[in-house]
Amino acid sequence: MNEASINAFFTPRGVAIIGASARQGSPSNQILKYSKEMSLTGNVFPVNPTAKEIEGLKCYGSLLEIPETVDLVVISVGASKALNVAYEIKERREAVGDAGAVAIVSAGFKELGTEEAIALQDEMIATIKSCGARVIGPNCQGVVDIYNGINTTFSVPPVTLKGGLTIISQSGAFATSYLRWAKDHKLVGINKFVTLGNMADVDVTETLAFMADDERTKVIAMYLEGTTDARKLMDVAKSVTSKKPIVAIKAGRTAAGSNVAHSHTASIAGDDNIYDGAFKQVGIIRANTIAEFYHTGRVFDKMPIPKGNRICILTVVGGPSTICVDALTETGEAQLAHFSDELVTSVQAVLSGNANVGNPDGYIDMTASITPVMHKDALALLMADDSIDGIIFITTPPGFIGSEDLAKAIEEGYNAVPEEKRKPLFSVLMAGNAVGDCRVMLEEKGFPTFEYPDEAARVMINMIRYSNYLKHNGVDERM
Amino acid sequence: MKAIFQENIQKGNVILPELDAHKVCEAFGIDCPPTKLVTTREACVEAGNQMGYPVVIKIFSKQIIHKSDAGGVIVGIQNAEALSESYDCMMQTVAERCPDAIIEGVVIQKMMSKGIEVVVGALKNEQFGPVIMFGMGGIYIEVFKDVAFRLAPITVDEAKRMIEETKIYELLKGVRGEKASDIDALAAMLVNVGKLIATHDEIREIDFNPIICYPDGCVAVDARFVLNTQ
Numbered sequence: 001m002n003e004a005s006i007n008a009f010f011t012p013r014g015v016a017i018i019g020a021s022a023r024q025g026s027p028s029n030q031i032l033k034y035s036k037e038m039s040l041t042g043n044v045f046p047v048n049p050t051a052k053e054i055e056g057l058k059c060y061g062s063l064l065e066i067p068e069t070v071d072l073v074v075i076s077v078g079a080s081k082a083l084n085v086a087y088e089i090k091e092r093r094e095a096v097g098d099a100g101a102v103a104i105v106s107a108g109f110k111e112l113g114t115e116e117a118i119a120l121q122d123e124m125i126a127t128i129k130s131c132g133a134r135v136i137g138p139n140c141q142g143v144v145d146i147y148n149g150i151n152t153t154f155s156v157p158p159v160t161l162k163g164g165l166t167i168i169s170q171s172g173a174f175a176t177s178y179l180r181w182a183k184d185h186k187l188v189g190i191n192k193f194v195t196l197g198n199m200a201d202v203d204v205t206e207t208l209a210f211m212a213d214d215e216r217t218k219v220i221a222m223y224l225e226g227t228t229d230a231r232k233l234m235d236v237a238k239s240v241t242s243k244k245p246i247v248a249i250k251a252g253r254t255a256a257g258s259n260v261a262h263s264h265t266a267s268i269a270g271d272d273n274i275y276d277g278a279f280k281q282v283g284i285i286r287a288n289t290i291a292e293f294y295h296t297g298r299v300f301d302k303m304p305i306p307k308g309n310r311i312c313i314l315t316v317v318g319g320p321s322t323i324c325v326d327a328l329t330e331t332g333e334a335q336l337a338h339f340s341d342e343l344v345t346s347v348q349a350v351l352s353g354n355a356n357v358g359n360p361d362g363y364i365d366m367t368a369s370i371t372p373v374m375h376k377d378a379l380a381l382l383m384a385d386d387s388i389d390g391i392i393f394i395t396t397p398p399g400f401i402g403s404e405d406l407a408k409a410i411e412e413g414y415n416a417v418p419e420e421k422r423k424p425l426f427s428v429l430m431a432g433n434a435v436g437d438c439r440v441m442l443e444e445k446g447f448p449t450f451e452y453p454d455e456a457a458r459v460m461i462n463m464i465r466y467s468n469y470l471k472h473n474g475v476d477e478r479m
Numbered sequence: 480m481k482a483i484f485q486e487n488i489q490k491g492n493v494i495l496p497e498l499d500a501h502k503v504c505e506a507f508g509i510d511c512p513p514t515k516l517v518t519t520r521e522a523c524v525e526a527g528n529q530m531g532y533p534v535v536i537k538i539f540s541k542q543i544i545h546k547s548d549a550g551g552v553i554v555g556i557q558n559a560e561a562l563s564e565s566y567d568c569m570m571q572t573v574a575e576r577c578p579d580a581i582i583e584g585v586v587i588q589k590m591m592s593k594g595i596e597v598v599v600g601a602l603k604n605e606q607f608g609p610v611i612m613f614g615m616g617g618i619y620i621e622v623f624k625d626v627a628f629r630l631a632p633i634t635v636d637e638a639k640r641m642i643e644e645t646k647i648y649e650l651l652k653g654v655r656g657e658k659a660s661d662i663d664a665l666a667a668m669l670v671n672v673g674k675l676i677a678t679h680d681e682i683r684e685i686d687f688n689p690i691i692c693y694p695d696g697c698v699a700v701d702a703r704f705v706l707n708t709q
Contacts (some may be wrong), residue, residue: 265685
């Protein structure tokens with residue numbers, strides 16, 4: 001039979017959950033609940049020989065008994081029973097022609113490292129692949145497609161927001177923690193989510209290649225542990241980054257090279273060093289911390305790519321903004337913007353007499369004598385100035401300005417210029433949960449918010465890196 | 480070019496001998512210090528006069544592995560007279576210390592003047608294939624780790640970005656009124672080394688450490704090719 005497309009994982013006409021459980025609080029019950037709750041078609045079929053009905057859905061004794069079309073099969077049974085399911089998939093696919101996508105959530109295979117577990121995985125995968133079906137996993141949480149209402153995981157909440165971020169992860173837990181981190185303040189909207197587990201068939205490279213042409217994917221966040229053919233991964237990544245950014249975090253930074261070295265080169269050529277260079281070469285933006293990874297992934301979804309590296313700091317708080325300037329200029333990749341005399345005069349005219357405009361150059365301290373209108377007017381002027389490529393706004397919202405008024409002022413200031421003149425604007429709200437409502441308002445309007453100014457600076461540098469990469473490689477900057 | 484590698488692999492050489500390494504470098508546009516194999520005192524002095532002083536002479540014999548211990552290396556020779564004396568002196572010492580060695584000649588090489596020392600390396604990595612490295616050279620590279628990697632082959636622009644990524648780049652640009660080093664020549668060398676590792680299965684590792692950078696070019700003083708003997 002023909003090999004199924006990976007697309008079948010994201011656009012199945014029906015989903016079978018093998019091993020669906022009625023036991024509340026078990027992963028196999030949660031998977032069914034989420035699948036059912038998110039499904040746009042209602043074509044979710046639990047399979048469990050010991051039940052007639054689970055979560056209000058008719059339950060089947062085996063995959064072969066389901067009369068409707070089943071494109072996606074989720075295997076969530078014990079490892080010892082999974083092989084039998086594999087043979088049923090083969091039988092069904094050969095008889096009916098569907099069942100082309102298989103997500104194996106079950107664990108207990110190659111990752112155990114025992115001969116028996118490895119043999120079991122090999123036979124299971126070979127059986128499924130022999131009929132042209134494709135496998136994600138085993139030992140993973142499968143896939144999510146928010147737009148198409150697909151969710152094979154037991155931990156991605158169905159309330160997850162829609163957006164342009166696609167997450168590809170070699171760790172299920174890492175990927176779901178991203179979404180949980182983002183949930184309260186509505187920081188991230190996603191499109192697709194793929195956890196790869198043991199990568200017995202579909203691997204990180206193939207998934208990445210698929211996302212290059214996936215229209216709803218605006219940016220890819222990738223958690224990488226490693227792959228057998230890193231060269232191929234980089235070749236594919238290069239073609240992806242000319243279309244959309246990839247932000248990666250990679251485990252194993254400190255692992256040393258394993259070669260027996262005959263040269264200086266070999267003695268310091270640890271795989272991580274090479275990953276680092278290769279990432280730069282193919283335009284993958286590497287995040288060094290988890291927070292940086294999360295934020296960088298999401299800002300590319302929410303904000304346009306900066307045209308250059310000249311950043312303006314607009315603040316009401318002195319000390320934290322100095323820390324921001326330090327972090328921003330530390331690597332030499334970003335610089336403070338240069339203000340023209342005209343800009344200084346016009347910004348001074350809209351702020352209070354105490355305001356510091358342009359000392360140092362590129363820096364504005366509005367002081368505490370501020371109103372929402374001042375925010376709006378100052379932002380509008382900065383947005384309109386072509387010698388500024390990005391803005392970091394830092395505040396501890398004062399009690400006398402309401403969250404709604406502040407959020408509205410920022411929105412109006414930003415939108416004062418036409419779309420083609422838009423540039424990234426980061427808002428740093430330094431009062432933790434006290435400004436939670438303001439953060440949510442801004443995020444809902446599409447403005448990324450931060451807790452810490454130095455983190456915002458590092459994320460801005462990451463955006464500049466991607467902008468530079470596009471320029472160096474002759475790819476036009478896109479809005 | 481393939482023949483040089485094949486021949487050495489057949490002989491079981493893990494490291495390409497210096498003169499062969501120079502031939503490879505020449506073919507790939509990588510400058511090495513002027514070097515010549517001579518068999519008489521007269522030819523040695525003539526070569527010294529031609530390449531200019533100071534020079535170093537090294538005994539050339541397959542049987543002598545540790546040249547310095549055998550008295551087979553003399554450095555810092557400043558003129559023709561000293562070269563003539565050094566030649567005789569070395570022949571005598573080596574004959575005393577290694578009476579059974581077959582002496583094929585003497586390698587004379589120009590000693591390079593001071594410049595900025597960088598390293599250019601390359602290797603085959605299991606996961607990435609051919610990889611190239613640039614960074615601060617010398618014997619402390621493992622301590623400072625001021626290096627940048629790329630997958631080979633690379634373009635001139637990529638080579639320049641690699642160079643700019645390192646701290647040694649600040650020195651190459653020239654500090655405190657020093658002249659800037661020839662970064663174009665260095666980038667061209669990186670491109671060539673990238674080509675070399677990417678197109679030759681016979682090479683496992685390349686180590687040019689140091690490469691000395693001058694305002695008008697750069698020279699690979701120690702060109703080490705580790706062969707793929709499996």
